[in-house]
Amino acid sequence: MTALEISGLAKEYVDSYSGDRVTAIGEVTFTVEEGEFVSILGPSGCGKTTVLNIIAGFVEQTAGTVKVGGRVVDGPGPDRGVVFQNHALFPWKTVLGNAAFGLRMKGIPAARRREIALEHLELVGLAGFENRYPHELSGGMRQRLGVARVLANEPAVMLMDEPFASIDAQTRRKLQEDLTRVFELRRPTVFFVTHDIDEAVFLSDRVVVLSRRPSRVREIVTVDLPRPRDWQGTTALPEFREIANHITALLSEGGDREGPELTAA
Ligand SMILES: Nc1ncnc2c1ncn2[C@@H]1O[C@H](COP(=O)(O)OP(=O)(O)OP(=O)(O)O)[C@@H](O)[C@H]1O
Ligand SMILES: [Mg+2]
Known part of the structure; x- marks a missing residue:
């Protein structure tokens, strides 16, 4: 297809x-x-x-x-999910909050959002960083978060x-x-x-x-x-x-x- x-x-x-x-x-x-x-x-x-x-x-x-x-x-x-060159993360949201953002927009219940977001953070190697804020991450980690956030939404x-x-x-x-x-x-x-x-x-x-x-x-x-x-x-x-x-x-x-x-x- x-x-x-x-x-x-x-x-x-x-x-x-x-x-x-x-x-x-x-x-x-x-x-x-x-x-x-x-x-x-x-x-x-x-x-x-x-x-x-x-x-x-x-x-x-x-x-x-x-x-x-x-x-x-x-x-x-x-x-369509976009991973930007300069991250485009929400600075006031935690890593977990950023990863789960699109899921919230889709109306997925909170517990399931957390589960999906954590799974994708683990996938990109960010397990254990879910309560940090974007400014506490390196550039490479922010890009990983960008990838996790997009993948969690399963865009076409x-x-x-x-x-x-x-x-x-x-x-x-x-x-x-x-x-x-x-x-x-x-x-x-x-x-x-x-x-x-x-x-x-x-x-x-x-x-x-x-x-x-x-x-x-x-x-x-x-x-x-x-x-x-x-x-x-x-x-x-x-x-x-x-x-x-x-x-x-x-x-x-x-x-x-x-x-x-x-x-x-
Ligand atoms: N908003 C705009 N208004 C006018 N011209 C623009 C605009 N955006 C891009 N251009 C012009 O269009 C052309 C293509 O730009 P684009 O950014 O798509 O190229 P690119 O291949 O991504 O370049 P790079 O490899 O430097 O990132 C360039 O000549 C650029 O100056
Ligand atoms: Mg370009």
Whole structure:
């Protein structure tokens, strides 16, 4: 079953200062199947965040459609859960209160909310921290909480925009491995934005590679590496390097370079 269907998506922004039109997304089409992990990669400013924000319903597209579970979406909804780069947690709520927030909105009774939230905190490695407040957590722990909160709601699609970008390299590696473990255990449908090629290949079943602005899909690369994956073992596979090199080549072939050949597209 197709969980997420993006077809003919385009977005033109009008700059609020200059009034200039910016074509952020030229034409983007792809799907994400149920239980699939799909990443989107592309040069800075090619519209990755814009694609995610349109899927989330925060930004309206200029053309094209987004379908979740076969239904056209035209605004935010509980069927899409977003893990933000800078956490977006409630500072006045405890870790448990944050994890249970969406469940409360769904009208689930208190005892059951607590049970579900605790289960998901444990899943992401936050057992024992339920009574802390977000400011008492490290950046990596806040991202874990963001993941727990979204997963607890069982959205049809989980959306993540560079969730580990502002986290030190060592912690990031651990978060990538733990996200993979959680994914392999629960099989949520994930749409993940990144500009890190190794991260995209390690995490994903498929990688959508965009050109520079106005962006188009250059290629959708299948990552046929065995699961369960672990960073050391998986990145040491010759196939891993081949795929990563292929994507690097795609991005440098014009995708990541200023040049008239792509702006004329
Ligand atoms: N609200 C806005 N108004 C006008 N232009 C915008 C707006 N948001 C984004 N843009 C422009 O649209 C283009 C795509 O932006 P977007 O943030 O989607 O790119 P990105 O691929 O996520 O970049 P990065 O890799 O740096 O995060 C950029 O040129 C950006 O300046
Ligand atoms: Mg972005």
